[in-house]
Structure formats: structure tokens, C-alpha cells
Amino acid sequence: MKTVNLQYRSNLFGSPHRMHDVIPSTTALRPRTKAGILAASALTLALATACGTSGSSGAGNGATLDNATTVRTSLLSFMPATLTVKAGSTVTWTDTDSIAHTVTTGTFVVGSDGLRTSENPDGVINMPLSPGKNVTFTFTKPGKYVYYCSIHKGMSGEIVVTP
Numbered sequence: 001m002k003t004v005n006l007q008y009r010s011n012l013f014g015s016p017h018r019m020h021d022v023i024p025s026t027t028a029l030r031p032r033t034k035a036g037i038l039a040a041s042a043l044t045l046a047l048a049t050a051c052g053t054s055g056s057s058g059a060g061n062g063a064t065l066d067n068a069t070t071v072r073t074s075l076l077s078f079m080p081a082t083l084t085v086k087a088g089s090t091v092t093w094t095d096t097d098s099i100a101h102t103v104t105t106g107t108f109v110v111g112s113d114g115l116r117t118s119e120n121p122d123g124v125i126n127m128p129l130s131p132g133k134n135v136t137f138t139f140t141k142p143g144k145y146v147y148y149c150s151i152h153k154g155m156s157g158e159i160v161v162t163p
Ligand SMILES: [Cu+2]
Pocket: 100, 101, 102, 149, 150, 151, 152, 155
């Protein structure tokens, strides 16, 4: 699975023309691989989110923009990779892939190929994230919370909590 992850990322992000080519016509896309199908569906979801009106169904108190406290999974990455919120904020992770992930805080070592070679979960957050579902965590203490997906060795992100 490691090679799939790498090819996937470089195919989609390596060329500035690639996304443009993919976006206009979904019928012409005809992905032949599972990764291609995932990419196509993730792109479609990303576009729908980006272009749609806010239609958030969350309870929310209206004090913050929904996007400001939401991390999506897309194309086997957390987006945004770094999210800054104020202490007391509840961050929502939304799985917009068709595959399962985890949100796991801890430290890790990344090899020269960009994939983690070791992981040390710290137990602060360790939540499975299923396709189409959300998980949330409320950050009460300021600090930098580095997290990763324990399933995909190239997926990580951080939440920076300010006072
Ligand atoms: Cu993952």
C-alpha cells in the first residue's frame, strides 16, 4: 500500500494541470484503479464542499465559521494539515474519503520517502474515523497537538491551540 500512497499523491499534486484535467468532466475520467476511483470521489466531494453553500448541520453556536474548526480527509491527507484554533474549540474531523482513517496523537519519525517509520501514540486522542463520519475533540489546553492516521503511513497533521 505504500507505493500506492506515493503514486497517488504525486499523480494528483505533481502536475498543476492534473486537477484541472480531472475536474471538468467526470464521464471522461473513467478511473481504472481503486486509487483512481477514490481520487475521483474525493475530488468530487472536495468540489461540492468548496462550491456549495455552508449547509452545516452541526449544532454550532454560530460564533465561529464551520471551516475554521474542521479537518477533512481527502486524497489520503488531512486538510488542512495544520489547523490553529483557540483553547476551548471543538475540532471536527470529517472523513470525506471512502476509506477508514484514525486520528491519533503522538510522536513519530518520518523516513526519507515521506512515510513514517515509527509511531508513539501519546493517548491524548486515538479515534477511528469511518467513511462519511465525523469525530470531534475539544482542546482545552494550549499547545501543539501532532497527530497521524495509524493506517496510512503518509497521513499526519497538527492542531495548534492558542490561549
Ligand atoms: Cu488514513
